[in-house]
Amino acid sequence: MKGSEAVKSKSIPEYWAIKPGFEEEIKKIINERPEPEISLDYEIAENDYVKTGKASSDVKFFLKKLGVNPEVLRRVAVASYEAEINVTAHSKGGKVTANIYSDYIIMMFEDYGPGIADIEQAMQPGFSTANELAREMGFGAGLGLPNIKKNCDGMYLSSEPGGSTTLIFFIYYEEKSYAAK
Amino acid sequence: MPQNDIHTKEYFHSVVFYREDCIGCTKCVRVCPTEAIRVRMGKAIIDPHRCIDCSKCVSVCPTEALRVEADKLESIYSFKYRLAVISASYEGQFAEDFGFKNALKALYHLGFDEVAEQAMITNITAEIIRDYIKIHPNIRPILSSNCPAIVRLVQVRFPSLLPNLLHIESPMSMLAKYYRDKIIREKGLKEEDIGIFLIVPSASQVTAVHQPEGNYKHLHNGAIAINEIYSKVLAMQKELEEDTRPIVSYANGLSWALSGMEAEEIATEGIETLAISGIHNVIEVLSNIEGHRLDQYHYIELRNCEQGCVGGGLNIENPFVAASRIRKLINNSEKIKIDNDYFFRLYKEGYFDVTQLEPRSMMELDKDIKTAITKMKRVKEITDMLPGIDCAVCGSPTCKALAEDIVLEKAELSDCLIRLRKLRTKKNEE
Structure with a gap:
């Protein structure tokens, strides 16, 4: 069982989704790894539905203080909240780092396992492995990852079955693919 | 981006600060939902840009250094013809043995020529909101805008949600607009001869009358606090009993004085609604809406005061007692037909539209x-x-x-x- 999952994940060890128009810029960030202006760190505990959401609401507050466009702010709020819930519901806990730059934000979620068996399947809307507790809390509709993808300009997901999962997303303050209202 | 510079705009406030009475206790600082107050050198300082006149500070101030100042009753006498538009919570202030019909009659005795109840257009407002929900399928949830403190809260703290606010005049403003035109037409009076005064339960309604948002011109000439006229009304009991003038009341529509009833009345034909009252609850919910976590609702009713308008600081009666009386009035009321089609047509013609609400955000540091x-x-x-x-x-x-x-x-x-x-x-x- 473990072996077959490992083989499966080897064919798709990671997943990239970048919105048209952002490829060059995101590639540049990956190559140059610029220092963030500010870095915020949070811990996320397994199954802690009381405290979950703290990181995303903190980051949202922070971006408001910077005067980030309200629509972009809502996208950051959605993506970060979904990602935070994912760590809470599907992992043994983890940590999140929000790297804030002057024209974009990168958020990195890293958990302590147990990993995603099949990333491509996990990206399908409606697919869920949520347990009963998560469903009782109103989560587990299988829309988390697709929703993150929809709201960010670039997204990276890698997972080792049995090991940790890393999710990174990029959101620019200036809308490019989104027509500002 | 806002056309008028939010940093230099001057704001009217019904919550007024008396510096000499302030003892610097910081109670107001801690309850303010927009962090508008600081105590410096032992005295409070209020940021006029951030203050939304929710009056939370007024209710905790131990020395009455913070007060709500509404218009005085005397101000009505400078108009030839005077109309009172009364908030639905007014009728809940008077005990059963006093009688709500007497409470309505009292307004004529105080000097008004005509009285209009907010309750009169409750049904048609619900219908208008249902239509608005249907013709705006891309805005979810739509947020109620008839509580002025909530409109200002969204402007200051949740500017991303401004497009979600219902961009239609509040019921009391709708009535004022309707009546002003009607009086000019029927009585042949000039606009400046007519004084329209709202009888209101909360500070933010006073502010809204003096500085409406999303509006071109002032619809009202003033706002009088319920607690300003309450004692005068009670003292008139005897002469009111003797007054036999017929009183038409739309008690059936008083429901909007209570939190939850608006949401309930709008929730038909598959429309999902939610009702929230109390500003801290509202803030929590607005934050969730910002994160698109309540998109399943079509419409969300939001009220600054707990229990709704009966919880307003300018009322006299305990909100639960007032609510119970209003429920009783609704149950015993007769349905009076009003020309709903006429109001609906006016709405469709854009008569009650408000201009795009602008942010008033002072959140950013630079x-x-x-x-x-x-x-x-x-x-x-x-x-x-x-x-x-x-x-x-x-x-x-x-x-x-x-x-x-x-x-x-x-x-x-x-x-x-x-x-x-x-x-x-x-x-x-x-």
Whole structure:
């Protein structure tokens, strides 16, 4: 069982989704790894539905203080909240780092396992492995990852079955693919 | 971007501060939902841009240094023809043995020529809102806009949700608009001869009358607090009993004085609604809406005061007692037909439309994002130096807010007494 999952994940060890128009810029960030202006760190505990959401609401507050466009702010709020819930519901806990730059934000979620068996399947809307507790809390509709993808300009997901999962997303303050209202 | 500069715009406030009465206790600082108040040099300072006139501070001030100031009854007499538009919570203020019909009659005795109840157009307002929901399928959820404190809260703290606000006049403004035209038409009076006064239960309604948002011109000439006329009305009981004039009342529509009833009445034909009251509950929910977590609702009713308008600070009666009376009135009421089609047509013609609501956000630390980041870095550094107990003794609502005030040069690190004491203890130990 473990072996077959490992083989499966080897064919798709990671997943990239970048919105048209952002490829060059995101590639540049990956190559140059610029220092963030500010870095915020949070811990996320397994199954802690009381405290979950703290990181995303903190980051949202922070971006408001910077005067980030309200629509972009809502996208950051959605993506970060979904990602935070994912760590809470599907992992043994983890940590999140929000790297804030002057024209974009990168958020990195890293958990302590147990990993995603099949990333491509996990990206399908409606697919869920949520347990009963998560469903009782109103989560587990299988829309988390697709929703993150929809709201960010670039997204990276890698997972080792049995090991940790890393999710990174990029959101620019200036809308490019989104027509500002 | 806002057309008029939000940094220089002057704001009208019904919550008024009397500096000489302030003892610097910081109670107001801690309850303010927009962090608009600081205590400096032992006295409160209110930021007029951030204040939304929710009057939370008024209710905790121990010395009445913070008060709500509405228009005086005398101000109606400078008009030839006077119309009172009464909030639905008014009728809940009077005990059953006084009688709500007497409460309505009393307004004529106080000098009004005509009385209009907010309750009159409750049904048609619900119909209008249902139509608005249907013709705006891309806006979810739509947020109620008839509580002025909530409109201002969204402008200050949740500008991303401004498009979600129902962009239609509040029922009391709809009535004022309708009646002004009707009186001009039927009585042949000039516009300036007519005085339209709202009888209101809360501070923010007074503010809205004097400085409406999303509106071109003032619809009303003033707002009189329920508690300003209450005693005068009670004292008239005898003469009211003798007054036999017929009183038509739309008690059936009083439901909107109570939190939850608006949402309930709109929830038909598959429309999902939710009702929230109390400003701190509202803030929590608005934050969730910002994160698209309540998109399943078509319409959300939001009220600053707990229990709805019956909980307004300018009422006399306990909100639960008033609510119970209003329920009784609704149950015993007769349905009176009003020309709903006429109102609906006016709505469709855009007669009640309001202009796009603009942000009033003072959230950002600087207009330039790079400078804002530099400031925010400094805020973070300073926050780490502070005790994090949010005692407000420094005069700022939280340690984070103090850090921000220091960066914006509105406070100093030495304002934190807890930190000062810790430093001294440390020095003594050395």
